[in-house]
Amino acid sequence: MKSMALFSPRQKIVLILISAFYAISTDNPHLMGGYFIFMVALFLTAGVDSRKKRVWLAAVVLTLWGTIFSQSLFYAKMPRTILFSLINKDTPFVGAFTGGLNFYKEGIEYGFIQAMRFGITLTCGLLVCFTTESKDILRAAIRLKLPYSLSFMVSIGLRFIPLIVAETKTVVSAQRMRGFSPMRSGLIKPIKTARTVLLPILVNSIRRSSMLSLSVESRHFGRKQAFYLPREKKENIFINTALFCLGLLIITMGIIKAFYFLYLSSFFYLPELRIIYSLAEKYI
Amino acid sequence: MIKRTSIIFLVLFLCLSTKAFPDAGISDDYLIRFELPFGIGSNQTVLGKGSYVNALFSVESFVHKKEDIKVDIILPEGLKAIAPQEVIADSGEIQAEFTLRTENDIWYRLVQLYVQPDTLEGKYDISYQLTFGGKVYKKTVSCWIASQDYIKESIHLLRFSVPADKEGNPDLKRQENTFVIKEANSRLLNSFNIKKSAHDAELIAVELENTGKFPVTLSLDYVIYDKNTGRPIEWLANLRDEQGFDVPGIYTQIFLKPNQKDVTMLRIASQDISMMQGDYKQKLSIGVFAAEGAFITEERPLRVEELNTTIALSAILSVVISLLGIVGMLVFRSALFGGLTSREYILIGLYAAIAFSLVSIPTTIIYNIFHALLGPFSFLVTGIFSEMIFYLLLISLIVLLPRRGVILCFIFAKFLLGAVILGKITALSIIWYPMRAVMLEAALFISGLYEKDFLPLDVSGHRKKTRIPKSKMLWVAFVFGITDAFLAFISLNITMFFYRLFYAGWYIWAYVLISGFLYTFIVVPMGIHLGQRLKKVAVD
Structure with missing residues (x-):
């Protein structure tokens, strides 16, 4: 049986919130590790396909490594042992500015423990995301008293994301054919190019918003909050x-x-x- | 080194008034001091059999005349003078002749004595005699001799409290064997070399008891060690150097009469504490004053907690602003959203979708890759998506819809899209997004971007349909740059607070300046241009 099949979308949102707050409320590595393993077990038994599992694994591994990396550099507790120096404190300017940048042995373990906090929220988030339709989560959020205007904007966003992604691909392809290569020339150039990429997408969005508003207003939108929420399964x-x-x-x-x-x-x-x-x- | 510091110490000692040494002998014109062992001041102590001790004998003139002086010190049986040879008449007698030429002229000698092992335990008298100008001045001082084992057995360490309160009791309000330092290793304030502490001083109480029949002066040495290297920590060593001692640690003396117990406080002034948080070892060593070696040692772990108020205040501030934002949004819902038309809602929703597609998704993918490759410096690359494209979109949206509530809607919609599609709901994001919305709404208000008079008027009093002047554009860029720098600072601090991460002070500054200020400052004018171009489409 798939573990997440037992959860309703609303329960899944509550699970994410609980996991999010659990991740920051404990310092005990055993409690943190235990919960992380529980989340991993839920994920592995949720019936997620192997491609998504690989995505999850890559995300977790990269997050773990990224945190370990940064904490090994900035570990500021005693005792600490220098494994190697990236920047020696005697290096002109940079050394004086940073006071030396070393890779600390104890920071690896510390970084790993703290990375589990990210691991918990990431695993739980992806678990819910992979096992639930976006519209179901949005309905659950509306049932949890999300303001109607916000849920309307999110619904519009959800509806148009695939279209926007497709449009972006088209515009980027067109730009590439004209020699666009992001990150090629410093900081300003890619942003200027990004502006030209954004312009047609935004222009379309503005036109679309005009048409859509006509459409929704003709259906009496905004005068009375009337929308259909299908009956939810018993929790x-x-x-x-x-x-x-x-x-x-x-x-x-x-x-x-x-x-x-x-x-x-x-x-x-x-x-x-x-x-x-x-x-x-x-x-x- | 030892000799030099001893001489400095000695000279300082001799400069003290007679009140500090009530046992010092005073003739009419001369101050005579005999300290056994040297450094004991007005205290007394038992001497251990078989030990070497230094005694100080000094004479200071109070008269402005030249005087030839002769000194005779007669040692009791059991005490033998070893050095310096120039004053030893025989091992039981010390003699010296010298001339004091003027007022405040001082003659002194450190005499090394040996306590013979076969001496009987008990009280002994040392008599000395000063002869000058036909006058003779005599005095006797007492000392006690006991076996070293007897001394050790009669001294008991009753209590070693870290930290202690001002009365010397264990400080129950605080965790045992823990120092709390504030901003001692502050990531931010250290950049300005500002250090403060949570307390005026860290107090350590040591309670000792002397159950023996002789008075004893004990020396207490408190040292903090690095757990890994076993070496005393640097700042204590430096502290000690300033005091002229060689052993790194806090040092004090305690005098105990027979059958007396007393509490001694060791005080480390907070401004002196310069240590990183973490785990250390602390060691208390107790020995007889002037004798070699400690006979009581106690070693314990020491934990140093850092109370970083910058981080804590940032976390509190962000929670307060977020709550204000959420409450404000609920209370003033109609004022904020009521005026928005369905077209504007849709436009904001579409903008949020674009932001999500072009900012959130690439940032999520790219952040993980660059974070793994560049570690903490990934913000230099990911900032282009998370900051620059985001602000490009946000500012252009504001130019299109210059109204309050727009930023709030846009940011919440983007957050909810992330939550619904990627499951990105964390405690931090719940705090961060409302705060960001509130701060950017405030920035929008300050920048005046939604004010009617933002565009200059022409001579006929009509709004010019021209570009926003450069000065105003720079002002908006500056306001949003500063706001985003503040947000970047708060963001890092709340990450450190909630996820217990460490970042160096210089890194925080670099992040705030580059990802916070610079990226935003660069992109805001571009966003205004983009918004103005889009406005033409919207009008058409």
Whole structure:
């Protein structure tokens, strides 16, 4: 059975939100790693095709590596061991400006742990994106009280993205035939060229907006909020309960973390909260 | 080095008033001081059998006349003078003759003594005599001798509290074995060499007890080590150099009478703390003053937490602005969106779709690749999509629809497209997008781009259908550049706060200036041009 088949689009949005906040509320590598593995398991059992799995894998690996790379360079905790120097601090100008740029051994591990935060949100986001139709997510967002005007704009955007992509390809092909090559000549030239690429696409959009507005207004749009939302399937009560518990857990973790931060920074201390401080330090 | 610092210390010592040394002998015209061991000041201590100690004997003149002086020091059995040879009459007696020529002239000698191992434990008297101008001045000082084992057994470390409060109790308000430093390694403020601390000082309390029958002066040495190298951390070593000591660490003395316990505070002034956050080792060593080696050592881990207020305030500020943005959008919904026509909604939706197709998707793909290749410097390339094309579209849209609420709609629509199509919903984006919308709406208001009088009037009082003047264009570019620089700064800081990432101060500046200000400043005039060209199409 496909794991995500149990989730309704609304539950999927809630899952993304929970994952997003979970990713930032813990510092415990085990909790983070555990949740990441849970997400990966959900992804692998969701019945996503192999091409999408490769896309996900590439995205996760690149994100992990990118974070490890940056954190190995900027790791600012002790102890730290220099593996090699990219810029020596004695190098004229750059060395003095940067104070040296070294690759730190401890930064690799630290970067990996922090990259799991991105891994969680990325995996969850792609999981929902690969297993749900965009329009279903939008309907779920409307059910979650997304302002109607915003949902209308998003619907228009969703409807026209394929058309815009096709138009962009056509314009870029035409530009290429005229010798366009982005990134060829400095910073300004590609932007100037981009402007010429954008112009026909934007002109079409303006014309399209005029026609569309005539069309929607002739259907009484804007006078009364009348739109059809198909009846949603009954949601799985167990998933709802699990999401509720998970949400509650994350709110609790967030509150504990906030108290711990205030304690650590000497802003607020209550002897009665020592157990919470200890909990935050050891487990969260 | 040792000799030089000893001499400096000695001279400073001799410059102190007699009040600092109540045991110093004072004749009418001369101040005589006998310190055993040297450096102990007014304290007293037991001497360990088999140990070497330095004693200081000095005479300072208070009279403006030349005087020949003779000194005799008679040592008790068990104490033997070793050096300098010039003053040793025999091992049990020290004699010296010298001349003090004028007021404040000082004569002093450091005499090395040896405590013989077979000496009986107990109190001993050392008598000394000063003869000058036919007068004789006599005095006796006491010392105690005990075996080193006895001294060790009688001293107990009762408590070593890190951090401690001002009363010397463990500071329960703070985490044990933890220092909290603020901006000690600030990514931003370090660029200006500004360092502050969360507390005036970090206090360490050491409680010791002397259960023996002799008074004892102990030396306490507190050192912080690098966990990896085992070497004392640099700033402490520097601190120590300034004080003229050779051992890197915080040092103090404690005097304990028989059967007394006392708390000593070690204080590290916050302005002196210059260490990076992380894990260290701290070591407390206690030994008898002037004797070699410590007999009590305690080693513990030390954690240094950095309270980076820049990051924390950025996070708080962004959350507040985002909340204001969301609440404002809900409360003033009709004022913001009510005036928009269906054509304008559609146009914003289409612009959001273009932004999503030409900014979000390429940025997502390119960012991952360049982030892997260039690491943190990927913004130099990805900024072209995420910043330049985005602002090109945004500014042209504003020129087309110069109204409040347009930016808000555009940014929210783009965010929702990303959320719906790519599942890009993170805690950061939930904070970031509303804040960005609010800040850019504010920038739009300040730049005056949607004001009616933005285009100059002609002589007949009609709005000129000409291009926006360069000065106004530059003003808009500057306002949006500054706003985006601020947003870039906040963005990096909240990333550091929520994702616990590190970035160097220079990197933040480079990112803010290039990706934040420069890219935006360059592209805003282009966006205005583009918008003006599109306006012709819209009018047609």
